[in-house]
Structures are given as structure tokens and as C-alpha cells.
Amino acid sequence: MMIIIRVFVISITLLMLSSHVRAQTINTTDSEGPVFRWQGDGLKFETAARPAVKALAFYMGRGFSADTAKILVNEGCIFRSAIGSDKKTTGGKPVSVDLNDWRVIVNGEQKKIRKRDDWDAVLDRLNVKSGAARIAFKWSLFPPKQIFLLGDYNWGLLSFALPPLTRFDLKIVWRLGGKKQTQTFKGLECGS
Amino acid sequence: MRLMKKLMFGYCLRLQFIAIFIAIIVMFTNGQTYAQQTMQAMPGNPVAKDFKLKNLDGEFVSLSDFKGQVVMINFWATWCPPCRKEMPSMQRAWEQYQKNDIMMLAIHIGGNVDEIWSFVSEYNLDFPVLIDGNSKVSNAWPILGIPTSFVIDKQGRIAYRAIGGREWDSPELMQMMLLLNKQ
Numbered sequence: 001m002m003i004i005i006r007v008f009v010i011s012i013t014l015l016m017l018s019s020h021v022r023a024q025t026i027n028t029t030d031s032e033g034p035v036f037r038w039q040g041d042g043l044k045f046e047t048a049a050r051p052a053v054k055a056l057a058f059y060m061g062r063g064f065s066a067d068t069a070k071i072l073v074n075e076g077c078i079f080r081s082a083i084g085s086d087k088k089t090t091g092g093k094p095v096s097v098d099l100n101d102w103r104v105i106v107n108g109e110q111k112k113i114r115k116r117d118d119w120d121a122v123l124d125r126l127n128v129k130s131g132a133a134r135i136a137f138k139w140s141l142f143p144p145k146q147i148f149l150l151g152d153y154n155w156g157l158l159s160f161a162l163p164p165l166t167r168f169d170l171k172i173v174w175r176l177g178g179k180k181q182t183q184t185f186k187g188l189e190c191g192s
Numbered sequence: 193m194r195l196m197k198k199l200m201f202g203y204c205l206r207l208q209f210i211a212i213f214i215a216i217i218v219m220f221t222n223g224q225t226y227a228q229q230t231m232q233a234m235p236g237n238p239v240a241k242d243f244k245l246k247n248l249d250g251e252f253v254s255l256s257d258f259k260g261q262v263v264m265i266n267f268w269a270t271w272c273p274p275c276r277k278e279m280p281s282m283q284r285a286w287e288q289y290q291k292n293d294i295m296m297l298a299i300h301i302g303g304n305v306d307e308i309w310s311f312v313s314e315y316n317l318d319f320p321v322l323i324d325g326n327s328k329v330s331n332a333w334p335i336l337g338i339p340t341s342f343v344i345d346k347q348g349r350i351a352y353r354a355i356g357g358r359e360w361d362s363p364e365l366m367q368m369m370l371l372l373n374k375q
Binding site for chain 1: 229230231269273301336355356
């Protein structure tokens with residue numbers, strides 16, 4: 001009898017747990033390396049390092065010179081990313097993301113991530129005149145602030161402004177119906 | 193009695209396996225897909241800003257050319273993965289839209305005509321593609337990232353907005369479009 005009760009309790013607990021698993025970090029590996037994912041508290045997020053060779057090809061394809069493309073890759077630490085609302089956990093509330101709140105943590109030191117405006121200054125410094133390249137660069141980067149409603153998601157590149165092969169942690173911040181949520185991913189690495 | 197116990201144990205074990213299996217299925221079907229087939233009503237239904245852009249044949253096309261029609265406007269770029277992904281469904285939706293007098297305009301941000309031409313022919317797209325070469329129109333419209341789409345009602349107001357890619361020929365979205373077209 002005890003066995004039956006024990007098995008019943010375990011089964012019910014597992015079923016209850018499974019139906020309430022709403023916040024989870026799933027790290028997987030695809031052909032390009034580790035993919036870091038989060039799903040819960042209203043947010044779906046995934047990010048993965050862009051290999052340098054692919055990032056280089058992308059920038060040159062958009063009209064940057066080879067020299068500038070190399071600088072962008074070496075300074076950028078570019079990650080492809082998707083951010084969106086998680087229909088199962090938003091509870092109908094808007095999800096807002098402000099990249100100004102996000103931090104990269106390298107050797108215990110916290111740094112802001114590099115956003116569209118920061119890159120504009122870099123492109124000015126590099127004297128990049130090509131309008132087409134700058135337009136593509138701007139629109140390929142993730143928007144600094146965004147509000148996601150049900151069904152909304154966005155794709156973009158995140159730039160952590162670190163040298164190739166730097167290992168770091170990433171603290172992401174979002175608000176679900178105004179309530180602050182955070183999650184930290186450990187062991188990300190810039191592409192090389 | 194012993195046999196009964198054995199049978200009971202086996203039954204319980206099976207129950208436990210089923211519970212674990214269901215738990216795993218539920219956990220992994222929490223979904224890694226982002227797009228959900230819905231659009232958001234545009235707050236305040238602002239009047240859509242008119243624009244005049246060249247199509248791939250070099251002819252000017254304005255939003256005001258389609259006054260009195262429902263118009264779906266999609267901002268995109270060939271190098272944007274979710275934009276590429278939604279293009280086949282846009283083509284399928286366009287084939288339905290045409291039967292219902294609904295217009296579709298895909299506005300490419302930046303880029304050059306040759307590159308867009310080769311993309312359009314590779315994907316067999318025949319809806320109008322306009323080029324926002326200097327991204328002035330894209331900057332003037334309420335978009336932050338691509339793809340972003342809008343649906344303009346017959347009165348020229350923005351009725352819906354969708355951030356991110358969609359399956360445009362899905363029954364849910366098609367129904368929203370057809371309902372708006374009836375109003």
C-alpha cells in the first residue's frame with residue numbers, strides 16, 4: 001500500500017511540476033556553438049555568438065570595406081539574438097526590454113552593452129561614409145528599447161563590445177507588466 | 193497475494209513512467225518558436241503616413257494610390273533571417289489577398305536593386321516590393337526592428353501591427369484581414 005501511495009505522490013508531483021515549468025534556461029549547441037535560451041516570466045530569449053568569419057562576410061556583404069568589417073568584428077563580439085513575448089507566461093501583460101539595463105560581466109566587472117547610438121559614434125570615428133552599410137548595420141542591431149505584446153518578437157544582433165574569445169556572463173533585464181525580472185547567463189564566449 | 197503485489201508494482205511503475213513521459217513532453221513543448229499567429233490592434237489607430245517609393249521597375253508607388261483598400265505593409269531586408277522566413281507565407285497570402293482586393297507592399301530598407309531582384313526571383317515573389325534606399329520612410333514609421341508589418345484599413349488608418357515574422361496565410365491572420373476588408 002505504501003508503494004502505491006509513494007508512486008502516486010511522485011507521479012502527481014511530476015505532473016504538477018511539468019505543467020508549472022514556465023521559467024527555464026535551456027542551453028544547447030548548434031553547428032555554430034552554444035545557444036543560450038530563456039523562457040519564462042513573460043520573456044522568450046535566445047542568443048548565440050556569430051563566428052567571426054560569418055560576421056565578416058555579413059558586414060562586407062552590406063558594403064563595409066574589409067578593414068572596417070574586421071574592426072567591427074574584433075570590437076563587436078556579435079551575438080545573433082531573438083527576444084519576444086512568451087504567450088504562456090505573459091498573462092496578457094506587456095513585456096518591455098531596455099538594453100540600457102543589460103550588463104556583461106567580465107572578471108567581476110560589469111559593463112554596458114554597445115547599442116545602435118554607441119556604434120554610430122564608432123562608425124563616425126572610422127569615417128564610414130557608405131549610407132547603405134550604415135543603414136543595414138543599424139537595422140541589424142537589436143533596437144535599444146522595445147515593448148512586446150502577445151505574438152511579438154524581434155530578431156537582431158547584440159554587440160557586447162569585447163575582444164574575440166572573451167568569456168563573460170550576461171545579465172538580462174526585462175519588465176513584465178512593469179515588474180522587473182532578471183536572469184544571468186554564465187560562460188558566454190565571443191566568436192573568433 | 194504475491195502475484196497481486198507484483199502486478200500492482202508493475203502497474204505503479206508504468207504509471208510513474210507515463211507521468212515522467214508526460215512531464216518531459218510538456219516541458220519540451222513549452223515551445224521554442226517565437227511567432228504566434230496574431231496581430232496587435234494599433235493603439236489610437238493613427239492615420240498611416242503617406243510615402244512615395246520606387247518599385248523594382250523604377251516606378252514610383254505611393255500609399256495613397258491604394259486609398260479605400262486594405263493594405264498590408266511589411267518592412268524587411270534580404271539579410272534579415274525572420275524576414276526571409278516569412279516571405280513564402282506572404283506570397284501565399286498575396287495570392288488570397290488579390291482575390292479580395294487587398295493590397296500588399298513590402299518595403300525593403302536600404303539595399304540595392306540587383307540584390308533584391310535576385311532574392312525576389314529566387315523566392316518567386318510577385319507582390320510589389322518598394323525600396324526605401326535611405327530608410328527615411330522606415331524612420332518615419334513606428335518601427336524599431338525588422339520585420340515589422342502594419343495593416344491599413346480602408347479609411348487609411350493603421351488598424352494592426354505585427355512585430356516579428358508571421359505565417360501570413362495562417363487561418364487566424366487571413367480571417368483578421370478578411371474581417372477588416374468587410375468593414
